[in-house]
Amino acid sequence: MVFNTRFALAEDYDLCQSQVDEYQNNGHILLRNVIPESEIAELRTAVLRAHEALKAEEEDFQKAFRITQNLWEINDTVRAHVLSKRYAGIAAKLLGCRDVRIYHDLTFFKEGLGKGKATPWHQDGHYWPLDTGCITLWVPLIDCPVDMGPMSFVSGSHLNKNAEHLPISDESDEYIRNLVEKENLTVAPAQHMNAGDATFHSCWTYHAAASNTTEHTRIAFAIAYYDADATVPIQPPTNERRAANLARWFPGAVPGGPAATEKNPAVLFPHD
Secondary structure: HHHHHHHHOOOOOOOHHHHHHHHHHEEEEEEOOOOOOHHHHHHHHHHHHHHOOOHHHOOEEEEOOEEOOOOOHHHHHHHHHOOOHHHHHHHHHHOOOOEEEEEEEEEEEEEEOOOOOOOEEHHHHHHHOOOOEEEEEEEEEEOOOHHHEEEEEEHHHHHHHOOOOOOOOOHHHHHHHHHHHHOEEEEEEEEEOOOOOOEEEEEEEEEOOOOOOOOOOEEEEEEEEEEOOOEEEOOOOOOOHHHHHHHHHHHOOOOEEOOOOOOOEEOOOOOO
């Protein structure tokens, strides 16, 4: 079973140049059937178990979603997916780099019946401690209709850092809504996603999600990647969350040196 899982997760995803162009122009893309159908149930079970094991570290973001992080460090099935060359190959092609490293993985559970509130518009870059770009794979592990709260994006917003000074909050939501209206920006609305479909978005792309009004919890999993050749900025982090993330996810890394620690394995060429 382990052999079959690893084989499926090593198979290339058929990504065409027009899709790469779409991502680089818009800062986001929805791709179908990224996780092989045969692997979804096992991954869902593993994510739920690992999330429960990390329950004491769970964070609740304004009742919008609940997260735990770095499940790959405690669960072999999650690890096989996080280190999958299939997913990393997509991320590297979209970023335009030779290889990617793992920043971290995390769950995104949004409660049903409206308990999982809307996720405010925000830019992940507020939390991102490196100068190079980051790309996040976000995948529902159950079918995710629009009323369950898949993500919406502002196309082209990855080309600026206008909202990087704001953490995810009502303030970031209002700020970005005003930018969208003032600058007549294009909002790509949320789409129905089947289990195993995935969105990829830049850490600079404005994104949000509606509340979950279904009867079921939205069970989603994400993996964040970055250019494997990235270095740690020489200048110190500009806010407390970046400083905390630099210390947590790049332990022992030094300014100007490689952004590569035991927590950040390269995926496509792991022995470089």
